[in-house]
Amino acid sequence: MQRCQPVTDSMELTPSYSIRDPARCLVRTIAATLLLIATGPLHAAAQTSGGTAAINREYVIKAAYLYYFSAYIEWPADVFPAEGEPFVIGIYQTDPFGTALKKIARSKAVAGHPIAIKLLQSTDGLRRCHILFVPATVPLQAQLKIFDAARGSLVLVVGESDGFVERGGDAQFFVEENKVRFAFSERAAKRADRKVSSKLLSLAKIIPGS
Amino acid sequence: MGQILVAARILHAVWGGTPAVFITAHAFAAQAALKNPAEVELPDLNAAEQDVLDMPLEQLARADVVVPATDIVVSTVSRLADFDLSMTAPTSNTDTPNTSLASADDST
Numbered sequence: 001m002q003r004c005q006p007v008t009d010s011m012e013l014t015p016s017y018s019i020r021d022p023a024r025c026l027v028r029t030i031a032a033t034l035l036l037i038a039t040g041p042l043h044a045a046a047q048t049s050g051g052t053a054a055i056n057r058e059y060v061i062k063a064a065y066l067y068y069f070s071a072y073i074e075w076p077a078d079v080f081p082a083e084g085e086p087f088v089i090g091i092y093q094t095d096p097f098g099t100a101l102k103k104i105a106r107s108k109a110v111a112g113h114p115i116a117i118k119l120l121q122s123t124d125g126l127r128r129c130h131i132l133f134v135p136a137t138v139p140l141q142a143q144l145k146i147f148d149a150a151r152g153s154l155v156l157v158v159g160e161s162d163g164f165v166e167r168g169g170d171a172q173f174f175v176e177e178n179k180v181r182f183a184f185s186e187r188a189a190k191r192a193d194r195k196v197s198s199k200l201l202s203l204a205k206i207i208p209g210s
Numbered sequence: 211m212g213q214i215l216v217a218a219r220i221l222h223a224v225w226g227g228t229p230a231v232f233i234t235a236h237a238f239a240a241q242a243a244l245k246n247p248a249e250v251e252l253p254d255l256n257a258a259e260q261d262v263l264d265m266p267l268e269q270l271a272r273a274d275v276v277v278p279a280t281d282i283v284v285s286t287v288s289r290l291a292d293f294d295l296s297m298t299a300p301t302s303n304t305d306t307p308n309t310s311l312a313s314a315d316d317s318t
Binding site: 053054055056057058060061063064065068072098099100102103104106175178179180181199200203 | 252253255256258259262263265267268270271272273274275276277278279
């Protein structure tokens with residue numbers, strides 16, 4: 001392998017190709033270094049902690065599902081006190097969705113209602129949500145409080161921790177074979193006042209007795 | 211995308227011709243400029259994530275959670291950077307200059 005070297009008479013250079021010119025070599029080295037610095041963050045963004053270039057879309061998929069829950073569940077007209085009132089998706093304590101759910105809220109609507117995202121720090125105001133997402137980071141005791149607060153309301157309580165539906169939740173996401181699946185409680189699936197479409201139910205796992 | 215544009219301009223100025231990178235960078239910069247101003251506040255999702263938001267329900271059920279990062283621009287720029295640092299000169303006078311992306315890939 002030959003490195004950059006001074007130009008000699010025996011070497012024929014074209015004006016556009018002067019790799020053997022030391023000055024050009026130096027400039028190129030600087031340019032390549034600048035290139036690496038400029039693109040460094042892009043390399044980092046494409047890498048996961050394991051070093052393999054991969055993207056985890058779990059919460060983007062879950063965000064999209066939350067939108068489809070709102071669209072494929074028939075909400076009674078009286079849950080919207082006024083025309084133009086937003087469809088509220090609540091997130092309990094910690095938002096794991098990044099910008100995905102916000103982007104959905106900006107670009108979509110539910111039966112003509114704009115979508116509003118609300119971050120709840122307690123069960124106060126829980127009943128003003130139409131869907132409440134409970135991340136896996138919410139402790140078990142807090143989950144039970146949420147179920148108590150939502151009991152008898154039309155709020156669809158969606159979680160992602162194991163046994164969420166069995167403990168009293170309406171729906172639960174789970175990851176299986178690199179796909180995000182969801183389960184509905186039998187009670188939520190059969191409610192007459194908040195009717196889940198057959199299309200949504202055909203993709204759901206129904207947890208009997210819940 | 212601004213970083214890619216800057217990097218492409220550096221290459222273009224020094225090397226005197228990296229048209230593929232230059233055009234690609236300009237295309238991405240132009241695409242970013244066309245975005246709805248109402249969305250500017252939110253950081254962009256990558257292409258694989260944006261695909262998910264455009265999926266119908268049935269397709270969403272088949273969407274993979276973990277997918278390989280296939281950002282062509284990132285990998286192209288990274289390969290060019292590797293090539294530049296090697297600073298390999300041709301071994302004979304008959305070698306012809308070739309700064310195409312394909313030759314950069316082959317040489318690494």
